[in-house]
Amino acid sequence: MATALETVKDYTGSEYKYGFTTPVEEERFPPGLDEDVVRRLSAIKREPAWLTEWRVAALRRWQTMTLPDWQKPTFPPIDFQAISYYAAPKQKERPKSLDEIDPEIRRTYDKLGIPIREQEILAGVAVDYVFDSVSVATTFKKKLEELGVVFCSISEAVQEHPELVRKYLGSVVPPGDNFFAALNSAVFSDGSFVYVPKGVRCPMELSTYFRINAAGTGQFERTLIIADEGSYVSYLEGCTAPMRDENQLHAAVVELVALDDAEIKYSTVQNWYPGDKDGKGGIYNFVTKRGACRGRRSKISWTQVETGSAITWKYPSCILQGDDSVGEFYSVAVTNNHQQADTGTKMIHIGKRTRSRIVSKGISAGRSDNTYRGLVRILKSAEGARNHTQCDSMLIGEHCGAHTVPYIEVHNRTARCEHEATTSKISEDQLFYCRQRGISEEDAVALIVNGFCREVMNELPMEFAVEARKLLGISLEGSVG
Amino acid sequence: MLTIENLEVSVEGKPILKGLSLTVEAGRVHAIMGPNGSGKSTLAHVLAGREGYEVTGGSVRFGEEDLLAMEPEERAQAGLFLAMQYPVEIPGVANMYFLRQAINAIRKARGQDEIPAAEFMRKVREQAKLLGIGEELLKRDLNAGFSGGEKKRNEILQMAMLEPRLCILDETDSGLDIDALRTVADGVNRLRSPERAFLVITHYQRLLDYIVPDVVHVMADGRIRRSGGPELARELEERGYEGLLGTRLAA
Amino acid sequence: MLAIKRTRRLDPDPAFAATFRALAPRLPGSADAALARVRAEGFERFAALGIPTRRDEAWKFTDVARIANRPMRPAAPVELPLERVLPYLLGGPRARRLVFVDGRLQPQWSHTGGLPEGVIVESLARAAETRPVALAEALAGLDDGRSFTALNAAFADSGAWIELPAGVVLDAPLQLLFVATGGEPPVMSHPRCILRLGDGASLSLLETHVGLGEGAALGNAVLQLALGPGARLEHDRLELLGPASALLAKLDGSLAAGARYRQTTVVLGGALVRNEHEVRIDGPGVECLLSGVAVPSRGEEADTFVRIHHRAGGSHSDQFFKSVVEAGGHNAFAGKIIVHKGAQKTNAYQKNDNLLLSDDSEVDTKPELEIYADDVKCSHGATCGELDAAALFYLRARGIGAETARALLIHAFAAEVIGRLGDPTARALAEQRLLARLGGGLDPALAASVIGEAA
Secondary structure (H helix, E strand, O other): OOOHHHHHHHHOOOOOOOOOOOOOOEEEOOOOOOHHHHHHHHHHOOOOHHHHHHHHHHHHHHHOOOOOOOOOOOOOOOOHHHOEOOEEEOOOOOOOOHHHOOHHHHHHHHHOOOOOOOOHHHOOEEEEEEEOOEEEEEOOHHHHHHOOOEEEEHHHHHHHOHHHHHHHOOOOOOOOOOHHHHHHHHHOOEOEEEEEOOOOEOOOEEEEEEEOOOOOEOEOEEEEEEEOOOOEEEEEEEEEOOOOOOEEEEOOEEEEEEOOOOEEEEEEEEOOOOOOOOOOOEEEEEEEEEEEEOOOOOEEEEEEEEOOOOEEEEOOEEEEOOOOOEEEEEEEEEEOOOOEEEEOOEEEEOOOOOEEEEEEEEEEEOOOEEEEEEEEEEOOOOOOOEEEEEEEEEEEOOOOEEEEEEEEEEOOOOOEEEEEEEEEEOOHHHHHHHHHOOOOHHHHHHHHHHHHOHHHHOOOOHHHHHHHHHHHHHHOOOOOO | OEEEEEEEEEEOOEEEEEEEEEEEOOOOEEEEEOOOOOOHHHHHHHHHOOOOOEEEEEEEEEOOEEHHHOOHHHHHHOOEEEEOOOOOOEEEEEHHHHHHHHHHHHHHHOOOOOOOHHHHHHHHHHHHHHOOOOHHHHHOEEOOOOOHHHHHHHHHHHHHHHOOOEEEEEOOOOOOOHHHHHHHHHHHHHHOOOOOEEEEEEOOOHHHHHOOOOEEEEEEOOEEEEEEOOHHHHHHHHHHHHHHHOOOOOO | OOOOOHHHEEOOOHHHHHHHHHHHHHOOOOOOHHHHHHHHHHHHHHHHHOEEOOOOHHHOOOOOHHHHOOOOEEOOOOOOOHHHHHHHOOOOOOOEEEEEEOOEEOOOOOEOOOOOOOOEEEEHHHHHHHOHHHHHHHHHHOOOOOHHHHHHHHHOOEEEEEEEOOOOEOOOOEEEEEEEOOEOOOEEEOEEEEEEEOOOOEEEEEEEEEEOOOOEEEEEEEEEEEEOOOOEEEEEEEEEOOOOOEEEEEEEEEEOOOOEEEEEEEEOOOOEEEEEEEEEEOOOOOEEEEEEEEOOEOOOEEEEEEEEEEOOOOOEEEEEEEEEEEOOOEEEEEEEEEEOOOOOOOEEEEEEEEEEOOOOOEEEEEEEEEEOOOOOEEEEEEEEEOOOHHHHHHHHHOOOOHHHHHHHHHHHHHHHHHOOOOOHHHHHHHHHHHHHHHOOOOOHHHHHHHHHHHO
């Protein structure tokens, strides 16, 4: 396994490695959003009437809503009519086999280091490839089908498993939940769908790789994962985008449902284009992620490594409804230059003896702002609930900010909540010590930061941990000295 | 190997080293003794390239190179090792992992391949055993929660693993009980070789009973005031700094 | 940025305007044009700001409108027998004090004699006559965007002007006692205190808010503190309100280099007691220690809101707040440390521990950090839980009854803050009230002896 230092070395000098664009022929809508756009989008996807009407209802709801203003990040007003709500590589039919994929798209994923192939480095991982608004390929489908595991794009799921989609879509994040969830419900174009049947332990990591390519578009994917009784699945998502001077909007919704004794592990390595060193361009990453632990003894675990995006604004949450269910949130958020991150989680304890654990590590450098915002709510019914929260911030340089905004609301006397937070810097002593042992300053920073984040990194599946460590080093390049 | 000429160093405008000259040859152990505030630790830090020290005069050559023009990691890669008086703690970074990073960084700078994992493990275990460092300590985070003695032994372990040409020991004896002192001294003595030089900085003669120096220097007020053989350390023990140097010294 | 949503504020009850019109000519200093103008502007500002609702982030946890947005009347003079007030006269025989009942000075119980030269201690009404311009400036000088501060500027009826020149150390404590009698419609009073300590001056201040009887009352207090370089202020606050009474207390403080400010607040009783602190640290070497404990039960709410601004580096702040919540009580804490850019070498701590003893009670806590400097040490912690079962068992195994054991442990939890009260008489009163609240037949001596063993 490559070490953090070696891999950082490999990337030294590259600013944002994934910033290229792919010349593919695209089909896209002109900018603008109204009911007609939603209906056309639904028609292209040959959706059933109930889903079309569901989208239209969400749009109407969205039209009455205003952008929230409680967050720390600031940004100029977004013109939602200037965005194109559908962009897809031109293709007659979705390719039937991996061999039929557009070579340009194939080359793109090769360059990103995740070739569309069922072999070699990704042997243990099934991947769904989402390119702009649509899923272009899914590997290992056959193998998974044998076990009854459904892993496909959500568009396919609408066609092939309409009963599951209809039952669960919007059941965790209702269309009117918030401004961006409503927008997503109206215009979501694709995303991944996973269903793991009763008692099945999914033998491989399921992964979606999101790529924004087209300019002037937004990406609105929707992911729905259902783990039936006694099942287990580990799901990973990664994301990149070209370097552009404009800000692009990414407003995804992720819904997870875990039934009795089921476990979902959801890992994200988010590396959308963060903008240049002066804060120009970059993705606005405004995402709603929520998991429902509906079943008894169910467990949902979120792990995220957030290094990209001009603005990250998301709170992967758990609704702990089933008795003895468990929610976890492990997060590393790194901001550099002019990036802004406002991220954290909500743990809503409803069931008896529900437990949650939050570990958040924020690293700010440059002129960035990094906020942890979290809610732990213990309802009256949550007899014996437990929460432990640890939030640590690290500041690198004197022009950045680190903020911690935890909310703890307790309504049950047998519950126990503990919250701890610290703030630190990389000390001169630590840097000198590493350098005295022959390690360069930049490597020493990566080393110390990786140490600071170790608790979270340990939660990532191996395949992602390596990439995530690299990213930490790269994101902080030039932050010291 | 190391040639210091008329070195003058200030800290926040205050002169600390005031024209210090010293030559250390390969294979020799030089001890530097001196009262508190004489500039011993400043010398160690300046040689290792720590920030916050302003060199206002003089020169330092390490082999053929101008030491003062090098970055701290370049000095380490060139074979200079400073065993620190207060080794820092780095939480989350495992002791062994750190050691391997350091070895590979130094090997890479010297155009060598990375150390094979098996060889690394074998060497660490061997050295750790000699220094009485248990497996558990190797797995823990770098110096985090180590006792004073454990930190010092860990410094000697790193010294053994990184195979430097010049070892500077900055008050390595401070805070050690007699058993730990002996272990550390044994560790250092094992590393003595014709190619390697040592600069042992200490306040007390005690350490020099175990690491017997070839040359002893007595520092005061930023300069070397007396040099001699091991007998100088014993003389110092009997007469004290004031008696030996014949002057009153600031505490 | 979007405009503030109107739903975050309610229009004030029309009775406020009517009362202000009627009362304005009779308020202290009404003859002075500048003061009258500041009061009128204060009222306009209040009307424009409106009453906050829970959609206002600063009032997220408590519904103040329920208590404060209704017709209220200014108090009429009340005759109280001394024995009603006597238990609250604190600070020992040498203490100086100003006593107010329903917003009016009670000269028979107040005395400020024997002050060193240059020291000013006078009631607000007196200050309105002797220094109307300075008072007008002070009232106008605090515009914190908070509607109740503006309301206080309009109605300020009681309170004090306190000034210690450089180097003066006051040898005995100074007590400010505010007594509310209550009634229906509720009686409102608006104490405003202005306290200035010159270089190296030192004062022990006892601030006591007391509610007598079951009647409703609203105290809307504002305290403006300015500590000069090296000044020291020991500030003990007891808030002992009746079950239908509310207190909204705002403290605005500036601390110059080397100043030391210690404040301990004990809240025992009150339908809603909200303590707001906004403290600015403007130089190095400052020590600012804020502690508090609240014991809300039976529908009572206690709400503590803290903002500490480290605007200069090299200073230390510490927030230490606790609550014991039972039988339908509600405690909220929202504390924030803001380390401004360049305020390096700041040490700032924040701790909020809560005991939640029944399921119909609620604890909300929001300990916040906002940090813009890298070389700082900041940490915070918050906990919420019930009594430690092992400790309870230990006490019972030593033969102590369940009720007493429980009371002992709660007492031990709260005593950590009560023990920080600097004045022994204040400590004794707080202790006595706490034990009365806890029941379990505890007597203070027993409490002290057994706690050592259990801890």
